Structures are given as structure tokens and as C-alpha cells.
Amino acid sequence: MHRVLADLTARLRAAGCVFAEEEAALLTRAAAASGVSVDELAERRIAGAPLEHVLGWVEFDGLRIGVEPGVFVPRQRTVLLVETAVALAADRADPVRAVDLCCGCGALGLAFAVRMRALGREVELVAADVDETAVRCARANLAGHGTVVGGDLFAALPESLRGRIDILLANVPYVPTDAIADMPSEAREHEPHVALDGGPDGLTVLRRVADAAPAWLAPGGAALCETSRDQAAEAVAAFTERGLPARRVDSEELFATAVVGRR
Structure with missing residues (x-):
């Protein structure tokens, strides 16, 4: 698992993700919970999709709130x-x-x-x-x-x-x-x-x-x-x-x- 996270972190960092390590951990957990492969989620993120759209949620004021592609992500x-x-x-x-x-x-x-x-x-x-x-x-x-x-x-x-x-x-x-x-x-x-x-x-x-x-x-x-x-x-x-x-x-x-x- 450590190797998978390290490789994913490197891919995200190469794509310009500033918080690559944190994103790698989130994507890995999201893949495990959803049954979607981590590679598929990573490719969407690397292609430029907002992390929140890839995960399907955003944390806002201590709440986990669902967001789907095409929806504004609350700041x-x-x-x-x-x-x-x-x-x-x-x-x-x-x-x-x-x-x-x-x-x-x-x-x-x-x-x-x-x-x-x-x-x-x-x-x-x-x-x-x-x-x-x-x-x-x-x-x-x-x-x-x-x-x-x-x-x-x-x-x-x-x-x-x-x-x-x-x-x-x-x-x-x-x-x-x-x-x-x-x-x-x-x-x-x-x-x-x-x-x-x-x-x-x-x-x-x-x-x-x-x-x-x-x-x-x-x-x-x-x-x-x-x-x-x-x-x-x-x-x-x-x-x-x-x-x-x-x-x-x-x-x-x-x-x-x-x-x-x-x-």
C-alpha cells in the first residue's frame, strides 16, 4: 500500500497537484469505498477535474457535502x-x-x-x-x-x-x-x-x-x-x-x- 500511495503521489505531483500526498490518500480511500479503481479516479484528477468532483464530496463547515460533476464547488x-x-x-x-x-x-x-x-x-x-x-x-x-x-x-x-x-x-x-x-x-x-x-x-x-x-x-x-x-x-x-x-x-x-x- 505504501508503494501504491508513493507512486500515486508522484503522478499527482507531476501533474501539478500542490497537495499531492493528501490527494493520493483521499483518492485511495474513495476508490476502496466506491469500487472504482484508483487509477480511474487518478486519471480524472490528472486530467484536470476538481478533486471534489472526483471524490463526490466536499468538506464545508465541518460537513461532508455531496457534489457531482458540473456543480459549483463551495469555497x-x-x-x-x-x-x-x-x-x-x-x-x-x-x-x-x-x-x-x-x-x-x-x-x-x-x-x-x-x-x-x-x-x-x-x-x-x-x-x-x-x-x-x-x-x-x-x-x-x-x-x-x-x-x-x-x-x-x-x-x-x-x-x-x-x-x-x-x-x-x-x-x-x-x-x-x-x-x-x-x-x-x-x-x-x-x-x-x-x-x-x-x-x-x-x-x-x-x-x-x-x-x-x-x-x-x-x-x-x-x-x-x-x-x-x-x-x-x-x-x-x-x-x-x-x-x-x-x-x-x-x-x-x-x-x-x-x-x-x-x-
């Missing part, structure tokens, strides 16, 4: 949205009505619900995405935790939520269109562009969320979006100008920035 920095949302929900009455918009595999909504329930809180969760693969993946991950619907932003949500959302998690795409070409090939070639492309300046989808959010949030409810540090000031302005006074939240540890607008 660790996005835990900042979960942490901020839990803090904001402290003064909301049960059940806390939460929406995970642009949900992808449902990682944000699931992490929020798990954290809240660990605190003894009730959560009513709805997750939504425009991508069919993401919806299917999120339904598997959120089974028993919430409802997943398909559609474009707020158009996907049940009308009964209008004016009643306490926490709106919206990890919108915020990469400027022209900058997608500079992203790692794992993202460019294996994740849906709809989950990456934020329009000319990266804030097109965020502005659409800011436009509609005031009508969907409950009084005192909050909308949370991840953004880049360079975009944060304009993102704050987008929410504030639409009637949701906003602030930025930064985490040096996660190297993450978020914007919170509150009704």
Missing part, C-alpha cells in the same frame, strides 16, 4: 456567510425562515440549518438555483433539512415567503465576465459559468438580488452576499441605495469579504 471562505448569518439570526423568533439563493449543492443552507439546530433553534429552509444539476444535487444534500426549488433567483420562491424571509443567503456569482478566462482551469472547464459569471463588473446578479430583496425580507431580515474586497464598497452601495442599509464583513482568517444588507 471554504464562504463559511463567513454562515457564521455571519447565525449571529444575525440570534434575535429572530422561531422558526427562522431562511433562503439559500443560488444554492449550488446546498452547502450554505445546510451548514446554516445544522448550526442553528445545534443551538436548539428551529429553521424553515428553502434553497433555489437556476441550474438543474445543482437543484438535483442540493435536493440530495438537503433531504430532511429543507425544500429545494428550481428557477431564476426570487422567481423560484413560493409567494408565501414574500415579506417573511429572516435570513437570505445569496452566494451570487461575482467574477467579472472578462476575468473568467484567468481563473484556474478547474473552475473554467468544470464548473457552470452561470455560477461564476457576475457580468461586466461582477455585480450584475448582486444588484438583481438587492433590487428584489426589500420586498422579500421580513422587517429586520438580512440579505448576505459574498464579494471581493475590491467590489465591497460598490456592493454596500447597491444594497443601501435600494433601501437596505448595508455593511461589509471581513475575515482575515478565511480571506473572505461579505456584504450584509438589513431591512
Whole structure:
């Protein structure tokens, strides 16, 4: 086994995998659990598929969350949205009505619900995405935790939520269109562009969320979006100008920035 791991590590390192030793161990365990040969998994990884797509899962906020090829892989920095949302929900009455918009595999909504329930809180969760693969993946991950619907932003949500959302998690795409070409090939070639492309300046989808959010949030409810540090000031302005006074939240540890607008 040691020889197999050493050989696999060498192959992955030659392919440019920075954490080749750790990846070799993960791929070996995944092969043993799935019955798929380690060579087949390794070839997919060496060909450029994201490790998470090859393994079939990603660890996010201490949870193992299923991801399948063609689904956006949640980044660790996005835990900042979960942490901020839990803090904001402290003064909301049960059940806390939460929406995970642009949900992808449902990682944000699931992490929020798990954290809240660990605190003894009730959560009513709805997750939504425009991508069919993401919806299917999120339904598997959120089974028993919430409802997943398909559609474009707020158009996907049940009308009964209008004016009643306490926490709106919206990890919108915020990469400027022209900058997608500079992203790692794992993202460019294996994740849906709809989950990456934020329009000319990266804030097109965020502005659409800011436009509609005031009508969907409950009084005192909050909308949370991840953004880049360079975009944060304009993102704050987008929410504030639409009637949701906003602030930025930064985490040096996660190297993450978020914007919170509150009704």
C-alpha cells in the first residue's frame, strides 16, 4: 500500500497537484469505498477535474457535502456567510425562515440549518438555483433539512415567503465576465459559468438580488452576499441605495469579504 500511495503521489505531483500526498490518500480511500479503481479516479484528477468532483464530496463547515460533476464547488471562505448569518439570526423568533439563493449543492443552507439546530433553534429552509444539476444535487444534500426549488433567483420562491424571509443567503456569482478566462482551469472547464459569471463588473446578479430583496425580507431580515474586497464598497452601495442599509464583513482568517444588507 505504501508503494501504491508513493507512486500515486508522484503522478499527482507531476501533474501539478500542490497537495499531492493528501490527494493520493483521499483518492485511495474513495476508490476502496466506491469500487472504482484508483487509477480511474487518478486519471480524472490528472486530467484536470476538481478533486471534489472526483471524490463526490466536499468538506464545508465541518460537513461532508455531496457534489457531482458540473456543480459549483463551495469555497471554504464562504463559511463567513454562515457564521455571519447565525449571529444575525440570534434575535429572530422561531422558526427562522431562511433562503439559500443560488444554492449550488446546498452547502450554505445546510451548514446554516445544522448550526442553528445545534443551538436548539428551529429553521424553515428553502434553497433555489437556476441550474438543474445543482437543484438535483442540493435536493440530495438537503433531504430532511429543507425544500429545494428550481428557477431564476426570487422567481423560484413560493409567494408565501414574500415579506417573511429572516435570513437570505445569496452566494451570487461575482467574477467579472472578462476575468473568467484567468481563473484556474478547474473552475473554467468544470464548473457552470452561470455560477461564476457576475457580468461586466461582477455585480450584475448582486444588484438583481438587492433590487428584489426589500420586498422579500421580513422587517429586520438580512440579505448576505459574498464579494471581493475590491467590489465591497460598490456592493454596500447597491444594497443601501435600494433601501437596505448595508455593511461589509471581513475575515482575515478565511480571506473572505461579505456584504450584509438589513431591512
